Amino acid sequence: MLDAIQQFFNRTLAPQDDAQRVLTLELATAALLCEVVRADYQTGASEIDALRNMLQTRFALDRAAVDELMDLAAEEAEQAVDHFQFVRLVNEHYDYADKVELVELMWRLAYADDALDALEEHRIRKLADLLFVRHSDFIRTKLRVQEGRDGAGV
DSSP: OHHHHHHHHHHHHSOOOHHHHHHHHHHHHHHHHHHHHHTTSOOOHHHHHHHHHHHHHHHTOOHHHHHHHHHHHHHHHHHOSSSHHHHHHHHHHOOHHHHHHHHHHHHHHHTTTSOOOHHHHHHHHHHHHHTTOOHHHHHHHHHHHHHHHHHTTO
């Protein structure tokens, strides 16, 4: 037991190189996106596929790596008491434009099943606030996603 605790602190407190930091940011980003997928308590295949495609595109990972990342992120999101650990990491390492892009990805996930649930919108609003995304950008990203869907004939 003491060895396990010591290993945890060595991993947690040890300085991280860039490769480890990127993986941690990937996991934090994926966990926040998983929070949107889980918000309405109904996870459909269209949402899972959209999440998979987003992660593959955003992080240039192959399908196996994305599946592993999604599993880890879902597990982290399920076990997390709150969003602070994920939001803190994103706030420390993402610039404002990256945070706005992340909020837009959240909207895309919320609309992936062709229906925006009030719980999904609430979750995105809460996460956008925690990411210090201005309300005007929160609304702008929502409208951009809606317009993209309308233009696609959805």
